[in-house]
Amino acid sequence: MSALIGPVNPASYAVYERLGADSLNVPSGLTLVHLTEIRRVSRAPMDLYVEAPDDLGGYVRMYETAELIRRGAPLYLKFGLSRAAGIYPYGAQLREHALATARERVRRGRLVLDLLARHGADDGMSPIGSRHPGELRRFPVDGTVVEARRSS
Template structure:
């Protein structure tokens, strides 16, 4: 394009921040709903040589048995992968009506009883070795921060904010950090300049869907990957799937669908990895090994 007189402009000042082990980006595979899906994801990552650093789950701790959580923790610990579990319940599954009309409050905790249930999920998950939790409510985030500070929850526990908690500007990112977030999901439609603004306001890793589920916009942003990394580093590239069923809450009734979706998310990550290496070979590739800032399970 430059040779033809139409150069592509750089959209933002590059971030100099990096993850603890050096790379500017990592891959996250979401919707890893149980141990069988996690096993399928790590096997596919091995087959395609994709350095998966984190998996996340959306159905919630309350939808997993102790044995399932323990097995997921064991796999994560053996592989040096962060295993992130969602806290529940949530407004979208409750008896209220507002969450049926808008996703803006879908993950909110309705009433103190629901906040207490999220805390119960957190305590149970941590007791079984999990060290990374997905939070969908601002008040719950602050409560968990206080429980980390007083020693009730592990000091190194990762608190990841959900994409269902709106984060579309720099001041909001700063608020989330003050309330205890350790990694933040941002709006799926933020431009590269928007991401640069968020990066300037917080030291936390940014989590961004590079392929976005249909109910969150359905964008496929593969060719933006390099510019996103440059502007937002350190950034988790989340590989959702467009044109895929919503599987929450997951379970055996869905058969092989969650495993097939997990494998395809890894394949999408492999496609993105190839693009990154072609478009900017100097970007440090994650090695996929354990790092000090990952919430790897403890067994």
């Protein structure tokens, strides 16, 4: 689900999962308690900007990453760049800027991985490319709740 929808409470998150969402972007400004409450009602992975672009709030939560993972897993961490010029809509005129932005996002991802390692919180991550959170809950098709395996 798009980062612009941003379910902010357990009820809306659970409804989106049951409607068919395989992963949902949550607003980067949600508190740790909010993330814990959402995780209690849904199995669908969260997508969370650890550093959000300015148009999505500009939050920077790198130092909270270990706790975000502990409370929100399965969790896909995303790296936008706060206080950086936008690249959308992309065109040839922005090629060099887009490439520089991509390199910086990768660098910041590496910084977070290194930070997790320094704090001993880098064990137990899913293998790179892993996309199977397990059975997801769906609204009933024939009167019973449907458990559907997420496809990759």
